[in-house]
Amino acid sequence: MSEKRKQIIEAAAKSFSLFGYKATTMDQVAKMANVGKGTIYTFFKSKEELLEEIVSSIISEIKREADVAIDQRLSFNENVQRALQRIFTFRKEHELTIKLLQEVRDIGTPAVRDVMKRLDREMIAYVREKIEEAMTKGEIRSCDAELTAFLMFKMYIALNVDWEKEHEPLSQQKIAELFHLYLLKGLSR
Amino acid sequence: MSEKRKQIIEAAAKSFSLFGYKATTMDQVAKMANVGKGTIYTFFKSKEELLEEIVSSIISEIKREADVAIDQRLSFNENVQRALQRIFTFRKEHELTIKLLQEVRDIGTPAVRDVMKRLDREMIAYVREKIEEAMTKGEIRSCDAELTAFLMFKMYIALNVDWEKEHEPLSQQKIAELFHLYLLKGLSR
DNA sequence: ATTTTGACTAAATGAACATTTTGGTCATTT
DNA sequence: AAATGACCAAAATGTTCATTTAGTCAAAAT
Numbered sequence: 001m002s003e004k005r006k007q008i009i010e011a012a013a014k015s016f017s018l019f020g021y022k023a024t025t026m027d028q029v030a031k032m033a034n035v036g037k038g039t040i041y042t043f044f045k046s047k048e049e050l051l052e053e054i055v056s057s058i059i060s061e062i063k064r065e066a067d068v069a070i071d072q073r074l075s076f077n078e079n080v081q082r083a084l085q086r087i088f089t090f091r092k093e094h095e096l097t098i099k100l101l102q103e104v105r106d107i108g109t110p111a112v113r114d115v116m117k118r119l120d121r122e123m124i125a126y127v128r129e130k131i132e133e134a135m136t137k138g139e140i141r142s143c144d145a146e147l148t149a150f151l152m153f154k155m156y157i158a159l160n161v162d163w164e165k166e167h168e169p170l171s172q173q174k175i176a177e178l179f180h181l182y183l184l185k186g187l188s189r
Numbered sequence: 190m191s192e193k194r195k196q197i198i199e200a201a202a203k204s205f206s207l208f209g210y211k212a213t214t215m216d217q218v219a220k221m222a223n224v225g226k227g228t229i230y231t232f233f234k235s236k237e238e239l240l241e242e243i244v245s246s247i248i249s250e251i252k253r254e255a256d257v258a259i260d261q262r263l264s265f266n267e268n269v270q271r272a273l274q275r276i277f278t279f280r281k282e283h284e285l286t287i288k289l290l291q292e293v294r295d296i297g298t299p300a301v302r303d304v305m306k307r308l309d310r311e312m313i314a315y316v317r318e319k320i321e322e323a324m325t326k327g328e329i330r331s332c333d334a335e336l337t338a339f340l341m342f343k344m345y346i347a348l349n350v351d352w353e354k355e356h357e358p359l360s361q362q363k364i365a366e367l368f369h370l371y372l373l374k375g376l377s378r
Numbered sequence: 379a380t381t382t383t384g385a386c387t388a389a390a391t392g393a394a395c396a397t398t399t400t401g402g403t404c405a406t407t408t
Numbered sequence: 409a410a411a412t413g414a415c416c417a418a419a420a421t422g423t424t425c426a427t428t429t430a431g432t433c434a435a436a437a438t
Contacts, residue, residue: 004382026430036383041431121355143370146356151371154347158340166310167335181332182340185374193411215401225412227403236401 005043007033013054017096020103021051021112048111055115058097059122062090066126076134077184081176083130084152087123088160089172124149155183194232196222202243206285209292210240210301237300244304247286248311251279255315265323266373270365272319273341276312277349278361313338344372 011033015024026047030037044050066083074082091097097119104113128149134140159175170178200222204213215236219226233239255272263271280286286308293302317338323329348364359367 025428027428030384037430038383038432039381042381045431047430147352147367148371150352151344151347151367154343154351155340158343162343163336163339178336178340182337183371214399216399219413226401227412228410230402231410234402 002043004033004035004039008035008040008043008050009054009057011035012050013096016051016054017099020099020109021047022103022107022109051111051115054096055100055119058094059119062087062123063126065090070130076130076139077180080127080130080134080152081179081184084127084156084179085172085176087126088156092160120153124153127152152179152183155179191232193222193224193228197224197229197232197239198243198246200224201239202285205240205243206288209288209298210236211292211296211298240300240304243285244289244308247283248308251276251312252315254279259319265319265328266369269316269319269323269341270368270373273316273345273368274361274365276315277345281349309342313342316341341368341372344368 008029012024012029015028015032019028026037026040029050030040033040040050044053066086069082069086070079071082091101100112100116103109104116124146128145131140131143131145131148135142135145156175156179159170159178163170197218201213201218204217204221208217215226215229218239219229222229229239233242255275258271258275259268260271280290289301289305292298293305313335317334320329320332320334320337324331324334345364345368348359348367352359
């Protein structure tokens with residue numbers, strides 16, 4: 001890949017995570033990347049496409065990390081748990097995702113809202129794949145994979161994000177226990 | 190209770206559900222209630238308190254309806270299910286809650302946001318009571334009642350509200366099945 | 379020839395100001 | 409004693425205008 005393209009992505013990612021999407025200007029990005037503004041537009045057709053590209057690579061990165069957390073020797077329950085934990089730890093600790101989620105909450109920039117929705121959709125699709133694999137292997141009983149992935153994801157959001165709004169945060173240990181107790185018991189055979 | 194007070198509440202409830210909280214003026218309410226504007230302030234110290242009063246009575250109404258849905262001869266699982274179903278059916282069909290939830294989504298009026306949050310909290314508290322009762326009676330095994338009520342409520346929101354944003358709505362029948370399959374299996378003894 | 383650039387433009391933004399609306403009060407009426 | 413609506417301060421809304429910014433393109437650099 002072109003060296004300039006890399007510089008642009010790096011500069012934009014840095015600026016987005018520092019100031020947010022809306023507050024980042026293309027002049028800013030050009031300056032940080034040591035590139036003329038026009039050059040950006042030879043690689044990306046708009047500011048929005050630049051954001052999409054960056055979020056796409058975040059999605060890949062999260063999937064890669066979740067994959068690493070999975071250990072074929074462990075059960076499906078263990079693994080789906082570990083994968084979700086990685087996904088949400090990333091979300092909680094990654095500068096850029098933090099900033100972008102803040103921006104959606106505080107000013108609701110439409111482009112950012114859309115792109116974070118896609119991130120959620122892709123995470124659900126990832127979990128869905130794992131569920132389908134486990135079903136094929138007969139590790140879990142048959143179920144609607146999309147619906148199950150959706151519920152697992154929503155439950156993790158509830159435990160990791162929503163609960164903290166009005167209570168003491170739950171430890172990852174506790175979340176794992178609850179997830180197991182409430183969601184997995186019904187699924188395992 | 191004073192006749193005028195009743196007229197005011199009725200007029201305000203009607204106007205809120207017709208035009209929303211923000212778009213309703215106190216002059217409007219006074220006119221609809223056939224009352225001088227000053228009279229409103231002998232019963233309510235602000236527009237916000239008027240809203241709070243109305244939402245409080247909605248909360249009572251929902252609890253009453255949920256109570257009616259509960260049948261002591263049925264199991265805890267059946268009953269918590271039926272109660273939650275009533276709560277969400279109300280939420281979906283009651284003009285005023287629909288309008289207020291729209292207003293929070295579309296313009297985020299702070300007073301309305303706060304009051305709808307309270308409604309959610311009170312519904313969780315209601316479910317929590319039912320869980321504590323069942324625990325006392327030994328109908329279900331011991332658990333953190335607040336956390337369990339919270340998860341049940343979040344799961345119902347996921348199934349009733351969030352799922353429909355990107356998929357075909359689920360029937361109440363299907364929701365009941367899923368709730369049973371995923372959440373209750375792990376709780377029953 | 380191809381890539382890179384930054385001055386340029388049309389549109390968006392927001393600061394500053396004028397105008398209107400509205401929540402809440404209170405002297406007066408009933 | 410209860411009810412009212414004219415009144416007021418403050419907030420919301422509309423308007424204007426200068427500034428900013430996403431995106432373009434003719435020219436410069438390679």
